[in-house]
Amino acid sequence: MSLLIVKADWVITLNERGERLRDADILVRGPAIAAIGPGVGEKALSSGEPIDEVIDGRGKVVIPGLVNTHHHLYQTLTRNIPATQDIPLFPWLVKLYEVWRELDVEAVEVGALVGLGELLKTGCTTSTDHHYVFPRPGGRAAGSGPSDGPAAGGLIDAEIRAARRLGIRFHPTRGSMSLGRSQGGLPPDEVVQSEEDILADSRRLAETYHDPARYSMCRLALAPCSPFSVTTELLRRTVELARALGLRAHTHLAETKDEEKFCLDRFGCRPLEYMERLGWTGPDVWFAHAIHLNDDEVKRLGETGTGVGHCPSSNMKLSSGVCRGPELLAAGAAVGLGVDGSASNDSSDMWGEMRQAYLLSRLAHGDRGFRAEDVLRLATVGGARVLGRDDIGHLAEGMAADLVLIDLDQIGFAGGRHDPVAAIVASGDSHVVDTTIVDGRVVVRGGRLTEADEKDIVQRANRVSSEMLDRAARRTGTDYMQPSA
Numbered sequence: 001m002s003l004l005i006v007k008a009d010w011v012i013t014l015n016e017r018g019e020r021l022r023d024a025d026i027l028v029r030g031p032a033i034a035a036i037g038p039g040v041g042e043k044a045l046s047s048g049e050p051i052d053e054v055i056d057g058r059g060k061v062v063i064p065g066l067v068n069t070h071h072h073l074y075q076t077l078t079r080n081i082p083a084t085q086d087i088p089l090f091p092w093l094v095k096l097y098e099v100w101r102e103l104d105v106e107a108v109e110v111g112a113l114v115g116l117g118e119l120l121k122t123g124c125t126t127s128t129d130h131h132y133v134f135p136r137p138g139g140r141a142a143g144s145g146p147s148d149g150p151a152a153g154g155l156i157d158a159e160i161r162a163a164r165r166l167g168i169r170f171h172p173t174r175g176s177m178s179l180g181r182s183q184g185g186l187p188p189d190e191v192v193q194s195e196e197d198i199l200a201d202s203r204r205l206a207e208t209y210h211d212p213a214r215y216s217m218c219r220l221a222l223a224p225c226s227p228f229s230v231t232t233e234l235l236r237r238t239v240e241l242a243r244a245l246g247l248r249a250h251t252h253l254a255e256t257k258d259e260e261k262f263c264l265d266r267f268g269c270r271p272l273e274y275m276e277r278l279g280w281t282g283p284d285v286w287f288a289h290a291i292h293l294n295d296d297e298v299k300r301l302g303e304t305g306t307g308v309g310h311c312p313s314s315n316m317k318l319s320s321g322v323c324r325g326p327e328l329l330a331a332g333a334a335v336g337l338g339v340d341g342s343a344s345n346d347s348s349d350m351w352g353e354m355r356q357a358y359l360l361s362r363l364a365h366g367d368r369g370f371r372a373e374d375v376l377r378l379a380t381v382g383g384a385r386v387l388g389r390d391d392i393g394h395l396a397e398g399m400a401a402d403l404v405l406i407d408l409d410q411i412g413f414a415g416g417r418h419d420p421v422a423a424i425v426a427s428g429d430s431h432v433v434d435t436t437i438v439d440g441r442v443v444v445r446g447g448r449l450t451e452a453d454e455k456d457i458v459q460r461a462n463r464v465s466s467e468m469l470d471r472a473a474r475r476t477g478t479d480y481m482q483p484s485a
């Protein structure tokens with residue numbers, strides 16, 4: 001399969017020299033960029049080399065595909081529920097755990113189709129997912145019956161199927177919760193699992209799906225949910241297993257003051273120190289949020305090259321706080337962007353997330369705040385570093401053919417084309433993506449998914465979402481249509 005983009009108005013390479021090419025072409029062979037620059041197309045066409053598809057780049061800007069470093073895809077089915085709106089993280093979680101208890105294989109698959117579909121349509125070509133809710137059959141609590149067995153319902157398998165179907169590069173994480181309410185944790189006992197089941201399933205998934213090769217379309221990471229929903233022992237054993245298997249490790253950290261208080265009360269130290277004691281820093285670890293850090297903690301994350309997934313929309317919606325992004329980057333940490341779960345955003349709009357990151361940083365950090373190109377770098381180069389990939393994130397010969405074309409000839413950009421990067425970050429709207437190419441394949445064309453019927457996804461998602469809410473309402477007696485007090 002080969003593909004040629006000809007005469008793009010701009011190609012924003014984000015390479016080390018920060019080159020922005022004018023009237024440039026990109027030749028793609030198989031999964032990678034074979035050549036890039038002005039004149040490349042003419043040469044390829046006159047050589048007689050068969051080209052499967054030629055895309056007209058006139059009026060368009062081409063950027064590297066965006067990288068989403070944090071998500072909970074299943075939450076696409078539980079967004080905008082009146083009873084869970086506009087409350088902080090802990091009470092928000094307690095209400096939603098009861099709805100998430102209704103997740104099954106179909107829900108996880110259709111939730112992934114929704115979230116990954118929206119990501120592709122908003123320019124994201126590589127996404128992680130953090131799935132940590134594994135409800136026990138029949139609502140049994142952990143330890144009250146036989147083990148669920150290593151398959152744990154096949155939920156991660158279901159989202160990997162969805163990613164393959166849509167054609168997105170995928171970094172699922174095997175999440176986990178092991179500290180139920182009866183042991184002082186936040187989640188109900190019915191959605192937590194035993195350590196042995198979690199670790200056995202982590203190993204199975206790594207052996208089945210993890211591909212460390214260049215241009216890999218699927219890499220697994222291990223991701224206990226948070227300090228307040230897993231045991232100390234599970235955190236320690238998970239990062240050890242991840243390192244033994246050559247996987248990365250991920251969790252939420254320093255998201256709220258409630259979490260800080262939980263750690264101080266229970267472990268006698270702040271969240272980062274707790275994780276450091278357990279071996280949880282380094283270039284193979286990334287944390288979602290990392291908001292409530294003091295100066296010394298910012299420095300320690302920088303020195304260890306630990307990654308941070310900055311999720312501005314979620315942090316604003318849950319009133320969590322503002323990530324010290326510019327300072328973390330300056331200290332040496334890897335910083336990427338994430339949309340976070342759709343119940344706290346409430347969308348999987350990676351393009352919108354860039355704009356949020358830009359505006360929030362201008363407000364919160366003043367002169368030191370991110371500029372438009374810094375934010376585009378977070379969403380590409382930064383995300384690639386967070387995920388430990390040297391084959392995605394910028395455009396050059398030999399890099400993965402993950403490309404996004406935006407049509408600048410639209411009313412949202414009119415009168416504002418003086419700087420193409422500022423234009424795409426701050427102007428237009430989130431759904432201006434014309435074409436998304438992943439691994440050398442066109443997966444969004446004319447703004448629509450090519451590999452799945454969007455209407456079918458919408459109908460299935462609405463049905464499954466209503467069924468989950470109905471079952472949860474019957475079981476708990478909660479009126480989820482009643483706004484939160």
Ligand SMILES: [Zn+2]
Pocket residue numbers: 070071072130252288340341
């Ligand atoms: Zn999250």
